[in-house]
Amino acid sequence: xAVTTIDAVCAAFNIERIALxxxxxxxxxxxxxxxxxxxxxxxxIDAIYMEFIPEFMSEMNEDVAAxxxxxxxxxxxxxRIQPNxxxxxxxxxxxxxxxxxxxxxxxxLPNN
Numbered sequence: 001x002a003v004t005t006i007d008a009v010c011a012a013f014n015i016e017r018i019a020l021x022x023x024x025x026x027x028x029x030x031x032x033x034x035x036x037x038x039x040x041x042x043x044x045i046d047a048i049y050m051e052f053i054p055e056f057m058s059e060m061n062e063d064v065a066a067x068x069x070x071x072x073x074x075x076x077x078x079x080r081i082q083p084n085x086x087x088x089x090x091x092x093x094x095x096x097x098x099x100x101x102x103x104x105x106x107x108x109l110p111n112n
Contacts, residue, residue, distance in 0.1 A: 005035030010044075018045045027056030030067040040074040043110045048076070052096065053103035068096045071108060081105040 009015065018039065023032050029050055039045050054064045071078065072093050080088035087107060 006032065007036055007038040010039055016044060019047070021045050021048045023048060023050040027053065027058075027060040027062065030057060030060075030062045030070070033067070033070060037074075040076065043075065046110070048108040049081075050106060050108070051103060052078070052106045055103070065097045068093050075111050076108040077111045078106045078108055081107060 006018075006021070010018070021036070023029050025032055029052075033040070036045065057064050057067060078091040078096060080091055081104070082088040091106065
């Protein structure tokens with residue numbers, strides 16, 4: 001099976017904007033985000049929905065703090081998704097890194 005990046009797919013198919021990117025890769029979220037650096041750097045992804053499970057990322061030998069820092073360095077911020085599906089509270093970098101939860105669903109939005 002071939003593996004590619006979001007940036008490569010967008011370039012190959014002339015995709016200029018992604019309205020919603022859903023990531024569900026069981027701990028490989030940092031790799032997906034790294035593969036979307038061009039789209040993220042240009043703020044061409046309007047929203048990212050993903051599970052944030054630090055334990056899974058650690059099992060993939062990913063540095064959770066570095067991943068959180070990377071997200072925020074692109075100018076995106078995280079919001080918790082409530083159990084009923086509503087957009088919940090803003091989560092700072094520090095809250096995400098502290099890992100005071102087993103896992104949660106988050107939406108990443110550009111910080112305008």
